[in-house]
Amino acid sequence: MIIAFLNQKGGVGKTTLAVHFASALSRMGKKVLLVDADPQGSSLDWSASRPDDPTFPVVGLPKPNLHKELPIIGINHDYVVIDGPPRVNELARSAIMASDIVIIPVQPSPYDVWAAKEIVDLLQEASTFKENIKSAFVINRKIVNTAIGRDVGEALAAYPLPVLKTSICQRVAFAESAAHGLTVLDTEPTGVASQEINALTREILEL
Ligand SMILES: Nc1ncnc2c1ncn2[C@@H]1O[C@H](COP(=O)(O)OP(=O)(O)OP(=O)(O)O)[C@@H](O)[C@H]1O
Ligand SMILES: [Mg+2]
Known part of the structure; x- marks a missing residue:
């Protein structure tokens, strides 16, 4: 199963959520590749x-032929999680082609809602030859x-994609944990940030 966190808009939380989702899966005993x-x-x-x-x-693969290499690289893993690039459409397109599920983080701002049109358009373009791909927004x-x-x-709701029930709140713990190569699951395993990440992980797996 390949799950990508994508949005051409920068700074929406692709990396933060990809790292946390991968960590949550790993803590569930799954074999994960980020x-x-x-x-x-x-x-x-x-x-x-x-x-x-x-x-x-964690491996770096910022290449437009990601979708061709990932099935080979990802073999032997239960889940491959992709942290997507901002801006570059070629890379985002390749990540979509590689994925079973695309999660689109958006911040609670009208600018993010408008900018989401770009990734929605890419997904629709891909859906003609990737019928079974699932996608959803998550508010971060x-x-x-x-x-x-x-x-x-x-x-x-004006876009043809669902919005996940779980939202992730603005919490300094996300940035603080990242500074040490950790996640909130390490630094405050029973805290509210961890609860949000665990709920998000369950909801994505239910897709
Ligand atoms: N829920 C959150 N609470 C607090 N800070 C957050 C949260 N999510 C992300 N951030 C912070 O916002 C900044 C941008 O997040 P992040 O790097 O994950 O976004 P991105 O979409 O990967 O950005 P880029 O497009 O540059 O790759 C980072 O400093 C990160 O620590
Ligand atoms: Mg990033």
Whole structure:
């Protein structure tokens, strides 16, 4: 099963959610491979600052023929998680072609809702020859106790893709844990951030 976190818009949380999703799967005892398809190499940077005993490998593969190589590289893994690139359509297209599920992080802002058209268009283009691909939005960096998260959920309903029930809130723990090559599952395993990640992971697997 190959799951990609994609959005050509930068800074929406592709890397944060890909790293956390991969970590959550690994903690469930699954064999996970995290593929960094972004030339910036953020997941690779994260893995380089990880403690010495990594629970799953991270490889860099920012290439437009990702979809041809992944079936070979990903063999022997239960799940391959792709951290997608911003901007470059060629790479995003290849990641879509490689994937069974595409998760699109969006921030609760109208700019993100408008910008999501690009990835929705790419997905629709791909759907003609990838009929069974599943995709969904996830709202990331929702501000606790504000209505904008709900408003964005409603605005996203104009697109033909579902919005996941689980939202991820704006929490400093996400950035803090990343600084040490960790996730919130390591730094606060019973905290609210971890609960959100576990709920998101379950919801994605149910797709
Ligand atoms: N839920 C969150 N709460 C707090 N900070 C977050 C959250 N999600 C992401 N961030 C922070 O926002 C910034 C952008 O996130 P991230 O790098 O995951 O986005 P991205 O989509 O991968 O960006 P790029 O397009 O550059 O690859 C990072 O500094 C990250 O730590
Ligand atoms: Mg990134």
